[in-house]
Amino acid sequence: MRILLTGASGFVGCAVLGRLLADGRHQIRSSYRSIPKDVPEDVEVCVVPEIGEDTDWSGVLRGVTTIVHCAARVHVMNESEADPLSAFRRVNVQGTLQLARQAANSGVRRFIFISSIKVNGEATLPNAPFAATDRPAPIDPYGVSKMEAEQQLRELSSATGMEVVIIRPTLVYGPGVKANFLSMMRWLDKGVPLPLGSIDNRRSLVALDNLVSLIVTCVDHPAAANETFLVSDGEDLSTSELLRRMALALGKPARLLPVPVWLLEATAALLGKRAFSKRLCGSLQVDIGKTRTLLNWNPPLGVDEALSKVAKHYMETQAK
Template sequence: MTKIMLTGANGFVGSALKAELVSGSGIHLVTAVRRGRKSPDCVAVGNIDGGTDFSEALAGVDVVIHAAARAHIMRDEVDDPLAEYRKVNVEGTLNLARQAVSAGVRRFVFLSSIKVNGEATAPGNPFHADDVPSPEDAYGISKLEAEQGLILLAAETDMEMVIIRSPLVYGPGVKGNFASMIKLIERGVPLPLGAIYNKRSLVGIGNLVDLIIRCINYPAAANQVFLAGDGEDISTTELLRGVGRAMGKPARLIPVPAGLLQLGATLLGRKAMAQRLLGSLQVDISKTCELLDWKPPYTVEEGLRRCFERSN
């Protein structure tokens, strides 16, 4: 039986992963949470940073899956965002990894972000797992620094490292911009996004969880960086229409030229939002599929439908 310690079990990805691991066979799951009722399978460790003590949660563990992080914040109001991200995403991660080595953990699976690669791609020129990283914001920089520390630690010890970078993750209970988009379509709000021809890679929560589980024991995953994705790239217009079909409500889209929208966003100081809606960000998951003998179990259409099937 494989004993796994999971951090971030109360988060969006962590909670979905926990549900699958608990229901699986041959796995003993222990969760490390910030606070909560202590039990043999749940250990409260407090806030995650460079001083967190994980020793109790790591006892007898074979594999650590580190999903906890200071998440990306669109309008961070702290004086030094990078310093805050580093406390959790770099110092907290490497502190856990060093303790995992001391505890005899054989594999450390780290959930990173496509922001390590960068913020945008030219259409038809996707990011690859082995590209030179080019993060542009504090969150992406912190994730890259954590990755670099883990790679060095793996080179110096017997613990294997697996890094998974994901683009936007969607699924039942998703929050943030994706949830806002769902609400707008549900309310029938007309959106000026009916003529956007960009290409975006996404990953449904079902596909991401399946990939993480694949990396727990698969030999070829050791000391590799993988990109996650659904294997389908769609435009913002196609995504909005797909969400509408999945919820049984047509998306009311007005075909406004992307150039005009870009100009308006620039004048209003919303260039970052425009990039997410109008720009392209594609990932090539061929390395992931070939090296792991894996393919996404759900299409984008199925993933979107699952968002609403589970909530009804």
């Protein structure tokens, strides 16, 4: 089996590549925007500068039986595009469908699409998790683009017979994680007092190793065909508990002040950070029962072990 992996230089794609190589069961062809510096010798490298509606994948797809499509225009905190939805659609919808159509015409058997929990929505009530069968309710342009890509992939699958597997991860963390998760580790490492000790929400997260495990499982599991899967670590945490357990992994005290949630939200609103406060204080849970049952899959890594790996990488990086 020859697998085409797109987005191989990204946070998730790089980890998928490493796992596939470690398994040693498949031939791997990886696409990059430019020639990478360090790629294992047994990986076929293809350069695809831009992903859009005009991208020619014909040479890249020769002999490919399965695609793992990690490449995407990802969610950004500080958007610079005048029309974000159009920008997301160019890559995540039109670019994905261009690849999928050519893949179906080339005889590709299975197309694995890494989507996002944002297709389901932005928040849940406590103990009322999202399910894979829920009606999509995306709010931001990124989530809308992923939903539209999913819908069109399913239509293409029905028309061509190419199997489509959709995976919707929650927030992914792992060694080398950036953005808010990295900021959190820096605050804890420096011993900064944080006014987050009273947050009693529930958030589903997924360790990079657990997400990669599911992706690799879906490469050839017969029950994965034409299904949608949610993925998490299987243990939901409050923001306060996450901070305490991350601090423990770092070997640092968690200096969490018990500031009322209503005061945090009011302050955030005054500062124009309402969306950020919702992520800190609100709940977003997913039900991975279908993923467990249909694929006989369980997250191989527990939360504390995953956090320890992240902390170890962070501390080694800071020491350099």
